[in-house]
Amino acid sequence: MGSSGGDYGLKGTLRELFSYKSGIFGLVFLLLLIFISIYAVFTIPYSEAIALWRGQEGVYLENPRNAQPSWITYFGNNLPKTIKIDSSVENAEGITKIVTQVPGSDIKLMKIKYSFEYDYDAFPSEFNIFFSAEFNESAPLLKIYWKKPGNTTQIKLLDYILKSKNDKLYLSRNQKVSEKLLQHTIDVLGTHPAIILPVEMSLFAVEDETMNSTTTAEPLKGIYEMTIEGTVFGEGSDVDGRLIVYGKIHGLAGTDHLRRDLTVAILWGTPIALAFGLTASLTISLLQLVLATVSGYYGGRVDSLIQRFTEIYMILPFLPILIMIAAFYKFNIWILLIVIIILSVFGGGVKSSRALVMQIKEYQYIEAAKAYGASSKRIIFLYIIPKILPPIVPGLIGSVPGYVFLEAALAFLGLGDPKLPTWGKVINDSFSEGALYKGLHYWVLEPALMLVLTAFAFSFLGFALDKIVNPKLKEV
Amino acid sequence: MVSSESDLAVKGFIKFIIKRAISIYIIVIIAAYLTVVIANMGGYLDNIIKGELYVSISMEIRNNPVYDGYSPEEIDKLVEERFQLEVKRLGYDTPFVIRSIVYLKNALTLDLGRAQFLSSDSGSRYVRNIILERLPQTVMLFTTATLINFVINIGIGLYLSRHYGSKLDKLFIALSPTSVIPGWFYGIFLIIIFASYLHVLPYGGILSVPAPTEPIPRFLDMLRHMVLPLSSWIISNFFLGCYQNRTFFLIFSTEDYVEVARAKGVPPRQIERNYILRPALPPIITMLALSLINSWGGAIITESVFNWKGLGLLTRSAISIFDSPVLIGITIIYAYLLALTVLILDILYSIIDPRIKAKFD
Numbered sequence: 001m002g003s004s005g006g007d008y009g010l011k012g013t014l015r016e017l018f019s020y021k022s023g024i025f026g027l028v029f030l031l032l033l034i035f036i037s038i039y040a041v042f043t044i045p046y047s048e049a050i051a052l053w054r055g056q057e058g059v060y061l062e063n064p065r066n067a068q069p070s071w072i073t074y075f076g077n078n079l080p081k082t083i084k085i086d087s088s089v090e091n092a093e094g095i096t097k098i099v100t101q102v103p104g105s106d107i108k109l110m111k112i113k114y115s116f117e118y119d120y121d122a123f124p125s126e127f128n129i130f131f132s133a134e135f136n137e138s139a140p141l142l143k144i145y146w147k148k149p150g151n152t153t154q155i156k157l158l159d160y161i162l163k164s165k166n167d168k169l170y171l172s173r174n175q176k177v178s179e180k181l182l183q184h185t186i187d188v189l190g191t192h193p194a195i196i197l198p199v200e201m202s203l204f205a206v207e208d209e210t211m212n213s214t215t216t217a218e219p220l221k222g223i224y225e226m227t228i229e230g231t232v233f234g235e236g237s238d239v240d241g242r243l244i245v246y247g248k249i250h251g252l253a254g255t256d257h258l259r260r261d262l263t264v265a266i267l268w269g270t271p272i273a274l275a276f277g278l279t280a281s282l283t284i285s286l287l288q289l290v291l292a293t294v295s296g297y298y299g300g301r302v303d304s305l306i307q308r309f310t311e312i313y314m315i316l317p318f319l320p321i322l323i324m325i326a327a328f329y330k331f332n333i334w335i336l337l338i339v340i341i342i343l344s345v346f347g348g349g350v351k352s353s354r355a356l357v358m359q360i361k362e363y364q365y366i367e368a369a370k371a372y373g374a375s376s377k378r379i380i381f382l383y384i385i386p387k388i389l390p391p392i393v394p395g396l397i398g399s400v401p402g403y404v405f406l407e408a409a410l411a412f413l414g415l416g417d418p419k420l421p422t423w424g425k426v427i428n429d430s431f432s433e434g435a436l437y438k439g440l441h442y443w444v445l446e447p448a449l450m451l452v453l454t455a456f457a458f459s460f461l462g463f464a465l466d467k468i469v470n471p472k473l474k475e476v
Numbered sequence: 477m478v479s480s481e482s483d484l485a486v487k488g489f490i491k492f493i494i495k496r497a498i499s500i501y502i503i504v505i506i507a508a509y510l511t512v513v514i515a516n517m518g519g520y521l522d523n524i525i526k527g528e529l530y531v532s533i534s535m536e537i538r539n540n541p542v543y544d545g546y547s548p549e550e551i552d553k554l555v556e557e558r559f560q561l562e563v564k565r566l567g568y569d570t571p572f573v574i575r576s577i578v579y580l581k582n583a584l585t586l587d588l589g590r591a592q593f594l595s596s597d598s599g600s601r602y603v604r605n606i607i608l609e610r611l612p613q614t615v616m617l618f619t620t621a622t623l624i625n626f627v628i629n630i631g632i633g634l635y636l637s638r639h640y641g642s643k644l645d646k647l648f649i650a651l652s653p654t655s656v657i658p659g660w661f662y663g664i665f666l667i668i669i670f671a672s673y674l675h676v677l678p679y680g681g682i683l684s685v686p687a688p689t690e691p692i693p694r695f696l697d698m699l700r701h702m703v704l705p706l707s708s709w710i711i712s713n714f715f716l717g718c719y720q721n722r723t724f725f726l727i728f729s730t731e732d733y734v735e736v737a738r739a740k741g742v743p744p745r746q747i748e749r750n751y752i753l754r755p756a757l758p759p760i761i762t763m764l765a766l767s768l769i770n771s772w773g774g775a776i777i778t779e780s781v782f783n784w785k786g787l788g789l790l791t792r793s794a795i796s797i798f799d800s801p802v803l804i805g806i807t808i809i810y811a812y813l814l815a816l817t818v819l820i821l822d823i824l825y826s827i828i829d830p831r832i833k834a835k836f837d
Contacts, residue, residue, distance in 0.1 A: 022650065315503045315818055316510070317810035319773040320791070324803050325514055327795045401656040409660070409777045413792050427664070431781075436672045436679065448664055452657060459653035 016468045017461075026461030029453055033270055040267035049268045053260065053421040060259035064125045067250035069262075069442055080120035080247035087112045088132055088240035106235055112228045114243050118149075119221040123201045126246035129169040129228075131239060133162055138233040145229070146203060149222025155184050162239070172199040185211055200246075254442050256426070257433045265421035266446055272422050273404045273454055276337060280403035283341050285396040288349035289388065293380050295350065296357030306350065313346040326415040333407065333417035340406065349392070356388045390469050398462025401455035408451055423447035489826060496822045500815045507811035508583045512576050515804050524801050526563065528590060533558050588805040593797045594790070603805040607787065611809070613682060614779065614786030617702065618771040621659075621709040625717055626764050628710065633721025634748065640726055648719050655716030660777040663708035667781070670704060677704055680783030705782045709771075724759070728752045758829040765821040772813055 017023035044052070052059060064082055073079055087095050096113045118124075133140055139162040145154040157177050160169065171177055181202040185193050194212040197205060201217055204224075210216040230239045253262035295306040325331070325339055360366065361384070369379050410416060411424025412431070430436075430443040516522065534555045537543055543551060567575065582588070588603035596606040636645045670677040678684065678701050688694045728734070734751045742751070779788030787806060794802040 022653065312503050312506055315500065315811070315814050316507050317773070317807060317814055319776055320807040320810040321507075321511065321514065323776065323791060323795065324511065324807050327798070327803055328515065328517075328800065398653075398656070405656075405658050405661065409658075412660075412777060413780060414796055436667055439672065441668055441672065444664060444668065448661070451661065455656045456653065459656040463653045 013465075013468060017464055020464040020467060022460040023464030026457050026459070026464060029457030030461060033274060033454060033457055036267060037271035037274055041271055044264060044268065049264060049421065050419050052264050053268075054419060055260075060255070060261065061130075062244055063250055063255050063259040063261060064246035064248060065255065065259050066257055066438075066440055066443070067125070067246075067248055067255045068440075069252055069254040069446075070249045071252070072249060072442070078121040079249045080118070080122055080124050080245070081249060082247040083116050083118070083124075083245040084242065085114050085116060086240070086242040087114070088242070106233065108232050108237065110228075110230045110232065110239060112230070112239075112241060114226045114228075115223055116243075116245070117223050118204065118219065118245070120219060120247075122248055123204050123217075123219050124245045125200065125248050126244075127171045127200045127203060128244050128246070129171060130242040130244065131162060131165075131167045131169065132242070133165050133167070133232075133237075133239045135162070135165070135232060135237040136234040139163070140230050140232040140237065140239045142239070143229040145227040147225040147227070148204075148207070148220055149224060150220075154225075154227065155180065157181075171203075174199065178202075253446055256429055256443060262426065262443070262446060265423070265426045266450060268421050269423040269426070269447065269450060270454075272333070272420055273407070273451070276333065276407050277400040277402075277404040277454070277458070280337055280340055280344075280406075281396050281400045284344045284347070285349060285392055285399070287341070287345045288347060289353055289385060289392060290380075291345065292350045292353030293357050293384050293388070296354040297361060297376065297380055297384065306346070307354075309346045310348075310350050313344075314348070316343075318343055323410070323413065323415065326410055330418065333420060333422070336407075336410070336417075340403070349395075353388060353392065356391070357384060360384055360387055394462045394466035394469055396462075397458055397465060400458040400462075404451065404454055423450050492826060493819075493823055497819055500819050500822075504811050504815045505580070505584065508808055509576070509580050511804055511807045511811070512579045512583060515800065516572065516576065516579070522568070524589060524592070526568070527592075529562055529566070530555070530559050533562060583804070583808045586808070588808065589801045591802050592799045594793060594799050594802055603801050606790065606802060607805050607809050610785065610787050610790045613784065614772070614775050614788060617705060617779075617784060617786065618709075618775050619768070620702070621706050622764070622768050622771050624706065625710055625713045625767065628714070629717035629721045630760070632718040633725055634753075636718060636722035637725035637729060640722070645722070648715055648722070651715040652719040653716075655712060655714070657712060658777070659705075659709040659712040659774055660781045662711045663705060663778060663781045666704045666708050666711075680704075680781070682785055701784075705778060705784060708778065709774075713767075720763075724756065725752055728756050731755075758825055761821065761824055761828060765817055769814055769817050772810060772817075 017027065040049075062082070062084065067082075068077075068079060070081075085094055086092060087097055089095075094115045097110065099108055099110045101108050129144075142158075142160040142162065144157045144160060146157050147154045157171070157180055158174065178196070178199050181199060182193075182196055185197070185202065185207075188207045189209070189211065195214065196202075197211060197214065197217060201214065202211070204219045205211050205217045206220045210218055226243065228239075228241055232239055251261050251263050253266050255261055291306055295303045322340065322343060326336060331339065366379060366383060369383055374383075407416075407422065408424030408427065411422055412428045414428060414432075416422055416425040416428065424447070426447040427444060430440065430447075433440075433443075435441070435443040534551075537551060537555055537558065543554065546554070563569070567578075586604050588607070590601045591603050591606055594606055595601050596609045598605070598609065600606065600609075632648075636642075636648055639645055667679055671679040680701070682698060682701055683694070684697050684701075688697050729752050731751075734747060737747050737751050775786060776788035776791050778784070779786045780792040783789065787809070790802065791806055793799075794806065
């Protein structure tokens with residue numbers, strides 16, 4: 001093809017597209033989304049994405065709950081990262097482990113000392129110890145001590161007997177620890193505090209009157225020390241503990257109420273949204289086109305039948321029926337897609353395309369085709385449809401966001417795909433967990449902004465294409 | 477003579493309306509039947525009705541003093557026997573095709589049965605009462621939204637068509653793609669800004685808790701709660717709506733008869749009113765009706781976002797606790813709502829559009 005003004009090939013269209021701001025806008029957004037999709041599919045395979053998303057707490061036990069995205073610290077919020085120290089790791093930093101055999105017995109005394117620096121402006125969100133122990137009959141007896149920076153005395157937090165080899169000690173939910181810390185606070189302040197601070201705050205708080213309220217309490221910065229003294233019984237017995245001080249930031253996208261890393265959902269939501277929106281829009285537009293052509297070309301009974309159908313479809317309550325189907329049958333997203341296609345084939349597009357077909361039907365080249373004996377099928381698929389295809393392309397692109405939002409809307413109502421992570425489902429989770437009341441804006445905003453990006457990519461692209469393909473609009 | 481002619485026109489008009497009403501009602505019947513078939517494919521409707529039957533039989537027997545001396549096992553047996561007989565009597569052993577007609581009749585007469593879990597604020601368990609209690613709130617919010625949008629779009633559309641090619645006009649065209657984002661989605665951002673961040677407007681709901689009892693403060697309180705849902709719909713529709721209207725008026729204002737009127741020196745205001753707006757009225761009314769129909773659908777999600785106690789929020793609660801009679805009832809009500817809107821549109825159309833009016837004479 002020549003590069004003259006009448007070039008309507010891909011190259012020509014692209015070049016024209018770049019002459020519109022909305023075209024450049026749309027293309028850049030779309031490329032970004034495609035890049036994210038490819039990245040998501042290649043770095044996290046489909047099955048792994050589902051496993052990660054469905055893994056509940058098991059996979060994410062060491063992630064903080066409802067943590068903000070890490071980049072939030074660049075805006076001046078010095079929020080804590082999660083601190084993990086494991087005594088089973090050889091020569092780990094901040095750990096000293098001393099084991100002494102009690103002479104004449106198989107009893108061992110051990111002392112594990114963890115020390116770590118804490119210099120954040122906010123309190124950690126949780127504090128747990130995950131043990132990994134070796135023992136036969138008698139479980140190890142443990143004593144846990146805590147030392148704040150600058151203090152010389154240790155606070156004894158807990159006497160503890162391991163319940164299993166991989167026991168988990170949820171310190172921040174432990175009643176005994178809470179009582180011990182309250183007693184300690186009373187000793188320091190001289191009076192009973194106005195409120196009882198949660199364990200993770202009390203462990204890290206500056207010890208003065210500020211401890212009387214959760215809003216005034218401040219974290220003490222410096223080197224903290226925790227000591228676990230243990231008595232283990234039997235040959236080959238051992239105890240190790242993995243200390244986890246949960247922070248308030250995590251990864252690129254933060255975490256949700258089940259500690260799941262939102263990055264998975266944000267990344268994987270992209271290919272799902274693109275595939276869903278494009279398939280729905282493409283299939284529905286093409287089916288409507290074929291129906292319109294058949295209706296307009298054959299006329300008569302076929303035409304009136306198809307037209308009656310479009311009239312019925314106009315009054316059918318589309319969304320309530322779709323919601324009913326989704327609620328009763330719990331389909332996955334791809335079967336839902338087919339349902340949406342079936343519920344939309346006789347939509348408004350049929351009427352407008354039919355009007356075009358009625359005009360084209362009278363053109364001379366169609367008459368010529370009839371004269372040389374071309375079959376109706378040939379005329380419809382090779383002569384009429386290619387002629388009316390270009391004008392509907394912008395509409396096709398422009399209607400993609402509608403279907404993406406439809407999926408999000410269904411997910412928002414709790415009718416999303418049971419397995420896949422989608423943006424709509426994240427928004428649904430955040431709303432039902434009251435993210436907006438709790439100020440966890442990132443949880444809503446991340447998927448919402450991805451949806452906006454997708455919507456703008458397609459609608460701006462469709463808008464620019466419309467100007468190119470249907471130049472009449474330009475004049476008016 | 478004149479009076480008989482107009483009589484004839486009225487007769488033709490009535491005939492036309494009746495014809496349309498019948499054909500629209502046929503579509504409602506189809507929608508209702510579709511609902512019945514979809515709902516029953518998993519046997520839900522059967523279970524609902526059988527469950528209701530079982531409860532009523534067991535209540536009847538347990539409350540009947542005649543059976544006071546019976547042991548619980550004997551009563552259970554009695555209930556079971558009576559239930560089986562009743563199932564046979566009601567024809568549950570008949571094929572679905574026949575039964576579905578019965579369901580269809582019930583649905584069309586709004587005999588929607590009892591809800592499984594939900595109940596209305598007044599305590600009724602009947603689906604019809606639950607739905608009718610919620611309907612006014614939905615109609616109020618979304619009719620208001622549609623009407624406000626309608627006025628804004630026509631006003632700005634006319635202004636833009638007068639200043640076509642201006643900077644403002646170009647801005648509206650450039651921003652029209654922002655309208656692909658639905659109202660409920662803008663709503664999320666509005667809640668974040670005005671409720672969660674600035675704390676100036678409520679997160680959602682219809683009235684504050686506790687609600688003011690005096691009528692005027694109560695009304696003002698409701699208005700305050702309407703600000704965000706209404707704004708979300710206005711924002712979503714703003715640029716595209718104005719742009720569409722503007723294009724539409726431009727097409728009408730380039731007609732030859734408008735040029736002639738201008739050449740004759742008809743004042744611009746009069747041209748606008750009599751030569752542009754008047755002929756554009758029928759399609760404008762169509763647009764209004766279509767956006768009204770759209771708003772009923774959009775209500776489901778928007779109400780869920782704003783906790784607005786209407787049909788939409790009812791849908792969400794029905795989904796979350798799986799109350800199938802309510803879901804089926806809502807679908808039927810929606811079919812009626814849409815049909816009614818289309819019928820009203822037809823009546824308006826036949827009054828406004830001279831081409832349709834001419835047919836009656």
